[in-house]
Amino acid sequence: MELLGIYHYWVFAVLLMIGFYAVVAKVNLVKKLIGLSLFQSAVFLLYITMGKVSGGTAPIFLKDMIDPVFSNPLPQVLILTAIVVGISTTALGLGIVVRIKEEYGTIEENEIQEIDRR
């Protein structure tokens, strides 16, 4: 049971590093952004995992609840806003990529560097 619980954290670690790999190793800029959103999601997962209380339920009062145990609402608030902020910033990144493509004709990092060196 304890190991099953820690599995959540392991998945967080692995997802984080998959995203990290895409950001550092891939040369394609769109792929980097995909990696960045995986990285973001890993962090979201960590926060929500930490907020879980065993035997708890979603922090919304229903009429017929007696002495409910709630999971932590605070991480949920932070992540809820972060998801929408995440998509807006990803869109900003995509906008930059589109402009780069229009100016350089490529979205591969090393090709852009070659063009810059000329």
Added chain:
Amino acid sequence: MTVLFSVFLLTLLVITAIAAVQSRNLFVSVMLLGIFSLLIAANFLLLDAADVALTEAAVGAGISTVLFLGALALTFEREHRPTPHRWLSLAVVFAATLVVLYATFDKPKFGDPGAPVQVHVAPWYIEKTPEVIDVPNIVTAVLASFRGYDTLGEVFVVFTAGIGVLFLLSASHGHAAQRRPDNGDESKIGLRNDLIPRVVGRLLVPFILLFGLYVQFHGDYGPGGGFQAGALIAAAVILFALVEGEERTLEAIPRGALLALMVSGALLYGLVGVAGIFLGGEFLNYSVLADDPIAGQHLGIILIEAGVGLTVTGVLLSIFHAFAARDRF
């Protein structure tokens, strides 16, 4: 048993992520990202985060796919080159993974009610919400009232990102790209002339809008709120744009109206805060907005959520139109 389901979903999540990064075809990555979003939303639900799952549903199921596809339509569909220094990067990443995995052993036990996160401020929020704010959804109470400053900041970040995209993509086209002229061939074959999806899409739009409004105003009582509603309403308009075409969407909601939505949402949020000051309270203290502090809180939360919803709708739609106007996809 639920933990086992969760473990299964998490394993699928890792497989999806690896496949998304490993594929050289960017479409495949984007589609796998869609599956990733579905899986992580189910996981959030299993971890008791209904509001977060709803947000992920509203954003991940439609809007993020559409934005990535829009960007792909304007750039390339494939990675041109294999990853350079692949083994070096893998080694570095592997070492970093080991470090993070080592760190997880010091984390508090999963679901432990005595963990530092659970005993700091959360019990206070849970205890005080029925007394001070009296809305059933504690997440909404914390989001809109207790931590209104945070949310104000987030709304302005979203606003700024929207402005940034508009600046980037409404710049005059570089020499490399020219807007493809509308030609008969393309419009004949697109979704706009495919009767069944078109009819069904048009049928669904009002229901999604209605559901968006329900999520907006039911946010105090169940999962929902301005962020989710904004994303849902934006998704409805994007669906309309897919089946009816860009021009008709812009006729219905012109760009100026979208800008007005963006600005008025952020302004509404700020003004509610300032109104608190003028009525003798602090910035973003809603208790003074009405004679009864609890009624004031309710009024404040509804106004704030409306502001959030307006801004999010405006920003997401402006971003969508900015990408779509670059080139039809």
Added chain:
Amino acid sequence: MQAVLDIISWLLLTAGGAFVLVGGIGALRMPNLYTRMHAASVTDTVGAILVLGGIMLQAGLTLATIKLAAILLFLLITSPTASYALANAAMIAGVKPEAGRAPDTEHDS
């Protein structure tokens, strides 16, 4: 009465689960795109009807039942439309419905 309802709902849920599973196996094992699509889309609809129907019987006459009915309605509208649009797009792109193996012309291009 409650026991009868429970048994019916149990049967519906199990049948729904079976259909869903069969659809999944079909989508994985069938030889080409159109057969896979057939397996997935038909069982999608039946599975959704059975599972949501089973839950509805459990829920009784509450707001939840209306929500479930709405979910079912929208699934019944959107899921076949998506399948139709998908098949149509594949046809236009030139994936031919042949018996046997799928043509290997359009690998992810």
Added chain:
Amino acid sequence: MYYVVTIATLVTMALALVRAVLGPTVYDRVLSVNMFGTKTVLLISVIAYLAGRPDFLDLALAYALINFIGVLAVLEFFKSRSARRLQEQSEREDN
């Protein structure tokens, strides 16, 4: 009894994921994304009752309404792309 459906749905999701990873054509992948969406709706409805929280059904409703958009966007994209290719071909032949 909800467990039977949940497990069946989860296994189906795994199968659909395998199909999405294997391909071979993009349409197979779109098909599995679509399947995944429907399965998620069912899974969420069942989990809502498993957890005794009928208010979670809002989420399933959101997915039932919105899933469609992703699939349509992808298909629209492919259609206009193949149209563009046809047109480029015919232009090349004209020249």
